[in-house]
Amino acid sequence: MGRVQASIALLITVALLVACGRGSAPRPSPTPTFHESGFPQKLSDWGVISVADGHLRLSDRVFPYDLATPLFSDYAQKLRTVWLPPETSATFRAEGDFEFPIGTIITKTFYYGQTSNGAVSDEQVQLTTAGLALDKTRLIETRLMVHRAEGWVAIPYIWDADGKDASLARTGALFPLSLRRDGESSEEAAEFTYLVPNQNQCAGCHATNNTDRTLRPIGMKARHLNKTSSFQPAFNQLDLWLLAGALTSDEEIDATGLYANVNWSDASLPLNDRARSYLDINCSHCHSPVGPADTSGLNLEPDAEGAALGLCKLTIAAGSGAGGRPYGIVPGEPDESILVYRLETDEPAAMMPELGRALVHHEGAALIREWVTNLPGSCSA
């Protein structure tokens, strides 16, 4: 690909940038360790991310990444990293999941901004070259996906009260939290119960094929990763991985010709692209032709259309999720559309996704409402 050749010249620059980022931290970071079996008690046992000098730091060759549109998780912010064993790389796939070598460790750390009175906030805390500044941050949990010989394994860790390490939590947890958004006063804070999933609930999303039930990363697809890097804004994220040798491809990759999801919150982009990107990452790990929600006949992958997408589609087993509405999507009628209802409710039996949120994602639901409002056509009832 032309882009790679052009970018090769920048390889040294990138290396310098990465090196500079760690230059001021004299303490050496831990070395990532792949555990072939078992469930280590502490997150630090993996050596991928660690707390030092008031920061959550990434170890050497641990790459941060993000997705064009992320899954909503009760307004938590997320730091995603991937580490590959030395001398290995992932294999690019234009469609479907990238293939990762045995020994790959993916982490996702869920955190909020920290307010003075114990509430958490949605104030953004960005990863800097020093790491994630912990004085502004309330760490909640870190979820690992580890690629072992027997397949991917999901392992949840909950951050200890002292904030220095996180502890194994295979059965998950519930945390009462108070969330202040956009500088709201403490009276306006949303009280909710944050769920750390147990290992089976990890599989509830990551076993994206309900027949083979093997776990897979969800975001490690070209369509989610093909975007400008949030950490090296000069580069496309896929290019960065190629440059670093973390990703290889048998064929030329033309990032501009690849299907890419868009940033759901970028109002300058087409409404349909934003909505379909949002539905893809939030729903299609279950709502695909092979996922656990294939029982519903609803498919929210980017290429779904017609009744499979929910247009004038009867519900199968929505229960209270039907919300008194006739069809999955009634074009032009968000208040008649079950899809919109299930995003706008926080009732456990009715809401979608079923797990991973206790709050309504107001901005995301508003996007889908606007999309449905603008869909052409009607149901003939």
Added chain:
Amino acid sequence: MISDRTANASLRGFKPLVSAFLAALLLACGNDAADSDAGPVIDDYFETLQSQLLDAAPGDVIEIPGGKFTFDRPLSLTVDGVTVRGAGMNETVLSFAKQMAGAEALLVTASDFTIEDLAIEDSPGDGLKINEGENIVIRRIRTEWTNGPDTSNGAYGIYPVQTRNVLIEGNVAIGASDAGIYVGQSQNVIVRNNRAEFNVAGIEVENTLDADVYKNVVKNNTGGILVFNMPNLPQLGARTRVFRNRIVSNNTKNFAIPGTAVANVPAGTGVIINSNDQVEIFENDISENNTANIIISSLYASGLDGSETTDTFDPYPEGIFIYDNRLTRGGTNPDSFELQALKTLKFGLTGSLPDVLWDGYVDQAKLVDGALPPELRICIENGPAQIINLDAPNDFKNPSVSTTAHNCQLDTLPPVTLTGSLADNS
């Protein structure tokens, strides 16, 4: 509704029972949860039980002792070959009244699964959901919403979907806002000796191939036993036999969420066949269902029109054979203005609708010389029982009793035979 239940419980003792078998069944199932005493309430069992479920290996039996256990989170199992066993459906009670997350109480995504002898109460969503698996046994489980019929109850009590080779027996399902026992998109299923009461649908078999539903007691639901096909799903159902059940007084006001398929079920329906094919209804005791003891309908007439369906979906119920049932005292007080008017017009103020209501939709494309091929017909060989064609395709203009037109027989279906590890249970 609690008073209704009490009344029924006391009536039960006086009614002459049709057989010793049914008497035994009713006695066995007679203890409602309201009477159960599972001892002290235990709040901190989640870690213990969920850890056992996570660490289970094929062949393991997870025993849950007697007691009432409360959970704030759902339970789940992903390991094949596991048995979960309580100390009895009134002794081991898993209560999900305080559940804060999750769409079901217990989610199983595994094969070779057996669960028996416990109760799941008051889940905000579904009770027991088994999503894809084979060789499934659900035995002597009670799923109940203890407040009685309520729209805010969870949808399904016992809910296997996309399963194969399944035995559902001896269970009690009460209070589901959709179906007490719901078998979806499955194959080779036996549903027997269960009791379903005060649900919107007592027992529902949907998009399922080869199901035998027999010797169940199905009372006080909105609709008793439903055999449905829904569009836009990977599998269309056929070949269900409903026999030797007691399907009585399913007159509870419909409390389903509008928009769900069962929200359109009229209160007072014994059996509904909707868009399904090769269904046999025989030797049941179907009585006192105020709209109709049996309804045969297509997707068109079930309030579900206007929808998008795939080209392969067949909305016409075909190959229906109803015979040798005891059909009594049905259709006396139908649950719709139009049916009330029809009853008065056709059968007089004190009359009742015929035992079988049919919407009248026929697939015109399949007619040969103006008639359906014999194997696609609706046949009734049921003594004096009558069928009324509601003439729905012509806006209900000319409903007519058409019993002689349905006086025919179909080849009977073979019994369902469970296979493999369940072979001894057939």
